Amino acid sequence: MVATDIQNAKLVYERPESLADVATHYCPGCTHGTAHRLVAEVLDEMGIREHSIGVASVGCSVFSYNYFDMDFVQAAHGRAPAMATGVKRVFPDRTVFTYQGDGDLASIGMAEIMHAAARGENITVIFINNAIYGMTGGQMAPTTLPGMKTTSSPRGRDVETQGYPIRMSEILATLDGVSYVVRRSLHNPAEIRKSKKAIRYAFETQQRGLGFSMVELLSSCPTNWGMTPLDSLTFIEDKMVPAFPLGDYKVIDAVKSMKWKEG
Amino acid sequence: MAKELLKGNVAMAEAAVRAGCEAYFGYPITPQTELLEHMAARMPELGRAFVQAESEVAAINMVYGAACTGKRVMTTSSSPGVSLMMEGISYIAGTEVPMVLIDVMRGGPGLGNIAPAQGDYTQMVHGGGHGDYKTIVLAPASVQEAIDLTALAFDLADKYRAIVVVLADGSLGQMMEPAELPEMQPLKKQLPDWAITGEPGRDRRLLTSIYLQPEDEETTNIRLQRRWMEIEANEVRYQEYFLDDAEIVLVGFGTAGRVALSAIRHARAEGIKVGLFRPVSLSPFPAEALRLVARKAKAMLVVEMNAGQMLNDVRLVTQGACPVDFYGRMGGVVPLPDEILSEIMRLARFTPHDLNGHTRAAWLDRLEVVRGAK
Structure with a gap:
């Protein structure tokens, strides 16, 4: 009777085509996997996987090209928006996106992200903000919270000598070239659903040629935060969300009025 | 085509256009600025890509992205700007994608001045970026030769998936001489089988310079060295x-x-x-x-x-x-x-x-x- 049940069963959840059938190297509890899946689901739903070109950055997501099933190039640290510009200008009809962490985007790559946004490059940026350098083992990032302990701020980030975190979505929202910039979080199912919707908006923005789009995703790093996966999600909610408020920082009217068939 | 009086920088720019350069990324720096300015006017009118980047660092990385598509791509700069490009040059060499760089050298070290010099010989010929890679470096001595070598640079870049540098200097960039430009070449129709194109209906492609396993990185290095020996055997040029x-x-x-x-x-x-x-x-x-x-x-x-x-x-x-x-x-x-x-x-x-x-x-x-x- 079991076999009959399976035959009649309806498949409700499967690996997106845009996600390669391999295990990731991400640590248990890290939300990179969630972010990857959301991007992959959106590309599948829009039917643009094979027309997409990804630009991997440097950091934990350096190997993201192993996990997305589409053409990919690997950028130098911080330079993904410049490299994406090069690809997009040659192939304007392809979907080009970068996937960058906070050290990559908001520290070493500050000039490249600002100017790609200011030019209104018709690309999509997925910005993973987990307030720490993951791959190099937990150093202070440009988004590390005041007082937060890292291996390079062992007594906690001292704002007197180490300055304050940078809020990229707010900064980018001031630029005329930006069409869509929002901050979402990956710390619970409701926020994850909102994140996916934002990612869809970002890619739809690019598909319609409306200009620069970015989704900032508050993300966890249990390993380098020294927390359990569960505690790290609580940390996002309790500590990161107040410092990096969730919301829509810039959505131009043409993006607001976009319509598409859910499928 | 008849000879005309051409400024070196403009001549090299137009030679690149006629060689089928489809994307140009650069940043203003004297004494090569007319080159960028010529591309700013010419590339958009031909429907090709031109971006004035926010820095030489960004320019070379835009070149990196465009080079990964297999199309003909170029940047130009002068000595201090080329120093800034070294990171990208190493990545591009490690990824084995073709590009052309024109370096109109000026006085240094440091900010130096805008007068002609040849102080970039070592950084271009013997590296400058990290790792074992070689670039083809061609040195013109006249405006005509600058035109000819610019056209050749694109062919060599494609042939060997190589970085080809046209190493000029401020006097060549600024001088005017009678010279003849080549005919406009058609754009590349067939892209190579490694090119990142986002083309449906084939296996995905990846271009990267990271090989985490040292043995894999060594394999890449061996390939680069072998290819360089082929270049050494076939591409030596000199005048007596x-x-x-x-x-x-x-x-x-x-x-x-x-x-x-x-x-x-x-x-x-x-x-x-x-x-x-x-x-x-x-x-x-x-x-x-x-x-x-x-x-x-x-x-x-x-x-x-x-x-x-x-x-x-x-x-x-x-x-x-x-x-x-x-x-x-x-x-x-x-x-x-x-x-x-x-x-x-x-x-x-x-x-x-x-x-x-x-x-x-x-x-x-x-x-x-x-x-x-x-």
């Missing part, structure tokens, strides 16, 4: 002038070689048997040809607009077959034919058997005299 009976041989590239040739013509009129060996491909270096010349020469004089960056290579190649002396000007000073002529006269009067390793010290002493005389 008055070498048939020459006892004194001058060695100089680009503008320094051109000024040396003027001095040589004067010296020939005085009956001095002197000739010029002008490397056109600085990398691969014309080692074998220069070695043969050295065996027949009584002495060599390397002339450069730097402190003897190529001198080291000439010594390495000639291996003591003849004494190798040096004369150079630095910091943006272009040597006058008269200065080189007096160097030729000196060697004609007294041909050294051995320079005892004091070549540079002796040159600096003579240079002080030349400077003091003004």
Whole structure:
């Protein structure tokens, strides 16, 4: 009777085509996997996987090209928006996106992200903000919270000598070239659903040629935060969300009025 | 096409356009700015990509992205800007994608000045970026040659998936000479089988310079080295002038070689048997040809607009077959034919058997005299 049940069963959840059938190297509890899946689901739903070109950055997501099933190039640290510009200008009809962490985007790559946004490059940026350098083992990032302990701020980030975190979505929202910039979080199912919707908006923005789009995703790093996966999600909610408020920082009217068939 | 009076920078830019360059990314820097300006006007009117980047760092990374699509792509800069591009150059070399860079060299180190110099020889010929990679470096000595080598650069880049540098200097960039531009070439129709194109219906492609397993990275390095040997075997270029009976041989590239040739013509009129060996491909270096010349020469004089960056290579190649002396000007000073002529006269009067390793010290002493005389 079991076999009959399976035959009649309806498949409700499967690996997106845009996600390669391999295990990731991400640590248990890290939300990179969630972010990857959301991007992959959106590309599948829009039917643009094979027309997409990804630009991997440097950091934990350096190997993201192993996990997305589409053409990919690997950028130098911080330079993904410049490299994406090069690809997009040659192939304007392809979907080009970068996937960058906070050290990559908001520290070493500050000039490249600002100017790609200011030019209104018709690309999509997925910005993973987990307030720490993951791959190099937990150093202070440009988004590390005041007082937060890292291996390079062992007594906690001292704002007197180490300055304050940078809020990229707010900064980018001031630029005329930006069409869509929002901050979402990956710390619970409701926020994850909102994140996916934002990612869809970002890619739809690019598909319609409306200009620069970015989704900032508050993300966890249990390993380098020294927390359990569960505690790290609580940390996002309790500590990161107040410092990096969730919301829509810039959505131009043409993006607001976009319509598409859910499928 | 008929000859027309062309400025070096504009000529190189138009040569790139006609060679089928489909994307250009650059940042303003003197003395190459007219090159960027020409591309700013020409590329959009042809429906090709032009972006004035926020920095040379961004420009070379835009080139990196565009080069990954397999289309013809170029950036241009001058010495301090090229220093900033070294990161991207190493990545592009490690990813094995083709690109063309025109470096219109200026005085240095540091911010230096905007006068012509050849201080980028070492950083272009012997690397500059990290890791074992080589770039093809071509050094023009006239506007016509700058046009021809720019066109050649795109062909070589495609053929070997290589970075090809046209190493010019401020005087070549700024001077006007009669020259002939080539016909407009059609754009590349077929993209290579490694190109990132986002094309449906085939397996995904990846272009990267990261190989986490050292053995894999070594495999890549071996491939780069093998390819370089093929380039060394096939792409050596040089010019010889008055070498048939020459006892004194001058060695100089680009503008320094051109000024040396003027001095040589004067010296020939005085009956001095002197000739010029002008490397056109600085990398691969014309080692074998220069070695043969050295065996027949009584002495060599390397002339450069730097402190003897190529001198080291000439010594390495000639291996003591003849004494190798040096004369150079630095910091943006272009040597006058008269200065080189007096160097030729000196060697004609007294041909050294051995320079005892004091070549540079002796040159600096003579240079002080030349400077003091003004």
